[in-house]
Amino acid sequence: MPTSVPVPLSIPKSPTGVSGLDEITAGGLPTGRPTLIAGGPGSGKTLLGISFLVNGIRHYGEPGVLMTFEENAAELAADVASLGYDLQTLVDAGQLVIDYVHVERSEIEETGEYDLEGLFVRLDHAIRSVGAKRLVLDTLESLFSGLANETILRAELRRLFRWLRDREITVVITGERGERTLTRHGLEEYVTDAVIQLDHRVHEQISTRRLRIVKYRGSAHGTNEYPFLIDAGGIGVLPVTSLGLQHQVSSERVSTGIPDLDAMLGGDGHFRSSTVLVTGSVGTGKTTVAAHFVEAACKRGERCLHFLFEESPLQLIRNMQSVGIDLAPWVERGQLVLHADRPSRHGLETHLVLMHRAVEALNPSIVIVDPMTNLLSVATAGDVRTMLTRLIDFLKGRGITALFTSLSAPNTSPESAEAMISSLMDAWLVMSADLDGRRRRRWLYLLKARGMAHSDEVREFHFTRHGVQLRPANLPDRP
Amino acid sequence: MTREHFELRLYVAGQTPKAIRAFANLKRICDEHLAGQYSIEVIDLLDDPRLGRGDQILAVPTLVRRLPEPIKKIIGDLSNTERVLVGLDLRAK
Structure with a gap:
């Protein structure tokens, strides 16, 4: 006899506005929780994260924060301009904060105990300044190359994810694909709610991008690999619809x-x-x-x-x-x-x-x-x-x-x-x-x-x- | 030893035990090795979070040597005096 477990109909979700992705995820990313987007270089993680922010501002009235650990302002702007986004306009309108975090290990000496409260304070300030509901951290893993004490770093990351959950902010964390693990430094250990994997394959000189929902706690989701596209029209994912025979039949x-x-x-x-x-x-x-x-x-x-x-x-x-x-x-x-x-x-x-x-x-x-x-x-x-x-x-x-x-x-x-x-x-x-x-x-x-x-x-x-x-x-x- | 002036900034976030320890360690090291040729400015990020941006402060406490150039950063409670001296270029690595 199957035991009946009360299951809520669905957890609250924040639509990404990315065509197709919201269908596969039955509504978007889990509201108030972190989602990990893992993929190799050039797989489109950053652009997917930024699309989530831009669509949040444009279509769902949710201001956002982009904290980027990698690219500099000019590179990032050029990258997203290719998608037809103008981030500066959103920044000027007070709907978006872009914070460039730069960690250069060669400049830093470490001695004794520390924590990452400086990062927390900075993030908190950015979130408050626009009343952000959405946050993208791209790519948090850069901290591993910037800071030597991995024990402190891991403890602080755990604290960061608790802190973000308490603020009920919907977060996208991007992570570089690892050789045997989903991400190089095992970020999936901290993000247990939803994980999306991106892949960019070239076969016989034909390139195909694919997206897969690896995990989505508390929600039904498509399990296939879905092709997706990045071009001037933004990012689009193609859901594989089931071949239903429910179509309206015209007798005209x-x-x-x-x-x-x-x-x-x-x-x-x-x-x-x-x-x-x-x-x-x-x-x-x-x-x-x-x-x-x-x-x-x-x-x-x-x-x-x-x-x-x-x-x-x-x-x-x-x-x-x-x-x-x-x-x-x-x-x-x-x-x-x-x-x-x-x-x-x-x-x-x-x-x-x-x-x-x-x-x-x-x-x-x-x-x-x-x-x-x-x-x-x-x-x-x-x-x-x-x-x-x-x-x-x-x-x-x-x-x-x-x-x-x-x-x-x-x-x-x-x-x-x-x-x-x-x-x-x-x-x-x-x-x-x-x-x-x-x-x-x-x-x-x-x-x-x-x-x-x-x-x-x-x-x-x-x-x-x-x-x-x-x-x-x-x-x-x-x- | 040169008579260069050391302009130092200590970034903290609140009066935490680590922050107090870092300041005490820094004061002691400076008095022993840089007597009369240093200044320390303590910046509490809780007072104004924007102050941490220019120096890219993520970890606290972080000690920044503003002068002499180049800029140096030492993170942690400065409990290892040797490492602090190396970080401030007061001792060869």
Whole structure:
């Protein structure tokens, strides 16, 4: 029989304002308690700490103190400016105190007993001067290189953490990763509430940052390693959402932009917020179909986000103009964002974070990934499937239509090539081409279209000056 | 021995036993080795916490030799006279 232990619903938490991190931690860091952020050099510990402070001031009305033991003022300002933070403004507004602590062991002789009351007094003064609710100590471990008497230092650190708890201030302590331990000097011994580990790996010249919640006393938390990103948009962590099947299902139909295709789908086009896969070998017109979806949405006044993993934006615009689809005006109006990137520039996780970011920034009604198969060059099929699952889940959760193009090798059965992702797709358009005497003919059919009374015809696919037409195949001519 | 003037600062945080011991030790050492050529200023950080910033005071007691230059720091209750003399450059290491 399980004994019932009364468990409080949740301990109070202070949101970090870092997108994703608050979801993984179910609300943020433990309020009034210290959290250790451990990681190697360049893993982003300082920037994560500063984001916690800056967001606290900007979004949650909590003034903060940054006590830094390492960097000098100029270096620190340059570092955080790259994130788009202007610390001086916050300092001038009386919401932030930055205190640079410098310990130089070579200047110091030690004789007899001492304590770190000087540090306590200084910290106390800084906290009081702005009424701080948040504090970052970066990196406290520098004291170990500055002071020789480790016995005194450890006793004082223990006293410091008690002192901080008594003040009910929410603290982030950063710590340098150790060889066998979480931090070089074992700071995890003093911080028992929450520990976050950061990691920066470079694999085949592709760098990936990851974050993991090692420990969070009194709270449920995600246990995976989560990819995160540091760029001009700040720090973002990508939570791996569970693939729930709880999405709102739309029964609204919207045009694909190709009247003949709408007709094949039962007359009204595809379901809004469905997931469409377009597969075919080289030169069968996948991108053109995607461009029709985009144009139709823009004409409805919606926003579109088009990820290009092969062509440049200008190439796409030029090529589509040749078949009567002019995307340029929509780009100018800001309704269409063309997001070109080389698959090899980042790892899959980073691509996913960047895609999330772009979606969050634009809030589009349709997202195109063209071609998703190029992502296979940076990861295994299994990883790509996982990533697409997460992406589709994210898009469905927001009611966004997704269209993926997939390049299949000629003469392979489409069912085998994309079997790995077919179950994620609501509609599947298969395109092919063959040679008929002196002419290359293109074909299109619907392999599936969930919830729609769709045509099972194979149509002949024609490019015209006014876009794509799908004509009933002249059956006797078919090979 | 040179007749340089020693300008010394002793940082403390309240009248703690360690602070009182440090001052007594310092006074004795100075009288024995620097008679007539020193001044001691005692700074209590509890009176004004900002005073510790310039000299980067974390540990107390901390003795700072302001003059002659370069600046020297000795932390602790100054109970080891030899170490204090070394720290003040009054004796070779």
